[in-house]
Amino acid sequence: MLPVSFPSSYPSSFRPAAATCMLVLAALVAISAAHRPAAATDVAVPVEKTAPPAHAGAAYAPAAQGKPQASAAQLTELGRLIFSDASLSASGRMSCASCHDPRHAYGPPNALSVQTGGPDLRTPGLRASPSLRYLQTLSAFTEHHHDNDGDDSIDAGPTGGRMWDGRAGSAHEQAGMPLLSPAEMANESKGAVARKLARAAYADKLRAAFGNDLFADPASTFRAASMALEVFQQSPADFYPFDSKYDAYLRGQQKLSAAETRGLRLFNDPGKGNCASCHISAVTADGAFPLFTDFGLIAIGVPRNRRLPANADPAFHDLGLCGPIRTDFRDRPEYCGLFRTPSLRNVAVRQSFFHNGVFHSLEEAVRFYAERDTHPGRWYPRGRDGRVKKFDDLPPAYHDNLNADPPFDRLPGDRPALTNSEVRDVVAFLRTLTDADQLRAATGAAPRPPR
Numbered sequence: 180m181l182p183v184s185f186p187s188s189y190p191s192s193f194r195p196a197a198a199t200c201m202l203v204l205a206a207l208v209a210i211s212a213a214h215r216p217a218a219a220t221d222v223a224v225p226v227e228k229t230a231p232p233a234h235a236g237a238a239y240a241p242a243a244q245g246k247p248q249a250s251a252a253q254l255t256e257l258g259r260l261i262f263s264d265a266s267l268s269a270s271g272r273m274s275c276a277s278c279h280d281p282r283h284a285y286g287p288p289n290a291l292s293v294q295t296g297g298p299d300l301r302t303p304g305l306r307a308s309p310s311l312r313y314l315q316t317l318s319a320f321t322e323h324h325h326d327n328d329g330d331d332s333i334d335a336g337p338t339g340g341r342m343w344d345g346r347a348g349s350a351h352e353q354a355g356m357p358l359l360s361p362a363e364m365a366n367e368s369k370g371a372v373a374r375k376l377a378r379a380a381y382a383d384k385l386r387a388a389f390g391n392d393l394f395a396d397p398a399s400t401f402r403a404a405s406m407a408l409e410v411f412q413q414s415p416a417d418f419y420p421f422d423s424k425y426d427a428y429l430r431g432q433q434k435l436s437a438a439e440t441r442g443l444r445l446f447n448d449p450g451k452g453n454c455a456s457c458h459i460s461a462v463t464a465d466g467a468f469p470l471f472t473d474f475g476l477i478a479i480g481v482p483r484n485r486r487l488p489a490n491a492d493p494a495f496h497d498l499g500l501c502g503p504i505r506t507d508f509r510d511r512p513e514y515c516g517l518f519r520t521p522s523l524r525n526v527a528v529r530q531s532f533f534h535n536g537v538f539h540s541l542e543e544a545v546r547f548y549a550e551r552d553t554h555p556g557r558w559y560p561r562g563r564d565g566r567v568k569k570f571d572d573l574p575p576a577y578h579d580n581l582n583a584d585p586p587f588d589r590l591p592g593d594r595p596a597l598t599n600s601e602v603r604d605v606v607a608f609l610r611t612l613t614d615a616d617q618l619r620a621a622t623g624a625a626p627r628p629p630r
């Protein structure tokens with residue numbers, strides 16, 4: 180066996196009190212609703228500068244007798260500090276921000292397919308680090324998703340949940356996991372994390388938010404940190420600013436270039452890219468701006484990444500929804516090969532693509548869609564018999580699970596759904612999905628003062 184530790188070793192024992200969780204959720208729902216971006220029609224409404232933020236005074240948890248009531252602002256500030264605190268890792272050199280860098284839309288800062296972590300920072304993970312932006316409406320995993328867009332009779336199948344395989348139920352459940360994962364921050368216990376938090380520069384702020392005796396109880400300390408991380412990850416300015424060029428276009432404030440306009444049309448056209456069928460590009464019926472994902476779990480058969488240490492074992496396959504990291508659907512062969520559709524917002528700041536990080540250029544990732552079926556030999560290796568081993572990362576027993584909608588509806592030798600110049604147009608369009616702060620980070624320009 181190879182020394183691969185799965186982020187899956189995230190414990191399932193971390194279950195916050197249900198009541199606390201409900202309160203947190205209710206408050207968060209209120210926050211996200213209040214921050215729904217202005218639809219094209221109501222942009223002219225002036226925002227009153229002095230209006231208090233929607234979260235002012237919001238309560239996140241019932242404070243016990245004699246304990247302070249942490250505010251959303253306090254929790255956000257604490258979560259931000261914890262998020263980039265490398266002293267909270269076994270190595271002392273890795274924080275959440277190492278793999279989810281704010282200057283890379285909370286995605287990986289480098290071109291590695293998977294990041295390495297653990298006590299010596301040499302344990303490779305199994306999957307690409309996702310961007311943490313635009314997850315604010317991601318719901319818990321369900322096997323049967325019905326849209327509330329007027330026609331709820333269609334079962335869209337497995338949808339939602341955190342992680343590429345949807346296995347983490349809520350942000351709350353997820354928030355503390357990487358701190359303990361052996362391939363990531365690798366703390367041996369919640370107690371070890373609690374001791375580090377007690378020594379942190381912001382320990383007094385934690386006491387002010389949660390009570391002077393917080394550090395007497397390691398479980399409470401760990402829970403406090405998880406809650407702060409969760410609330411921070413719901414901060415609109417940091418995690419869902421909706422200020423890309425495409426957002427400005429939707430608000431009628433900017434025009435797209437000729438190439439971007441062609442790219443958008445190809446992205447939406449069911450007979451060409453058909454991308455928008457999974458990566459939603461239009462304002463929703465209730466006026467919310469598009470997230471470029473429907474959060475559905477789908478098998479598209481990306482090539483095996485032979486550079487991943489786990490894949491040195493030819494018998495090993497990361498099958499997503501049916502395991503082996505996720506364990507509750509191991510006896511569901513129809514779920515093998517399915518991964519959650521990622522948002523394409525800020526995709527142009529990434530340097531590796533798909534769950535296994537197999538591609539390193541956006542153009543290549545898009546061309547894969549056009550040529551998977553028409554020119555499989557360009558994407559998959561040949562076996563000893565000289566024949567192309569199409570879908571080399573999914574055992575043949577599961578090939579029926581693969582998506583065959585356009586652009587995946589062709590045969591070898593057919594014309595690809597997108598020509599090379601059309602692929603470039605789609606990429607030009609995808610670049611309009613980069614948030615304003617990320618463009619500034621890329622050009623090294625000074626941050627814009629708040630509006």
Ligand code: HEC
Pocket residue numbers: 186187262273274275276277278279294295296304305306307308309310311314340341342343344353354355357358362363364408504
């Ligand atoms: C060593 C790199 C690494 C570190 C450090 C790390 N993560 Fe992650 N994170 C990942 C990977 C890889 C995934 C996807 C795992 C999977 O799908 O199995 C992920 C997934 C997530 C997700 C789910 C996103 C989604 O789209 O569903 C959240 C939320 C998250 N991480 C938050 C954090 C927080 C908070 C921290 C710090 C406490 C952290 N991560 C530290 C690599 C990392």
Ligand code: HEC
Pocket residue numbers: 446452453454455456457458475476477478479480481518519520521522523526529531532533534535541544545548549582584585586605
């Ligand atoms: C049938 C649903 C579906 C359609 C149609 C679709 N995608 Fe995807 N897309 C996915 C899924 C699922 C993944 C993740 C697959 C994986 O990693 O195994 C993905 C991943 C991606 C990624 C990698 C993002 C990242 O963060 O690594 C890009 C880029 C992308 N899609 C672009 C497109 C474009 C461009 C089109 C149209 C040509 C398109 N997609 C059509 C479902 C779809």
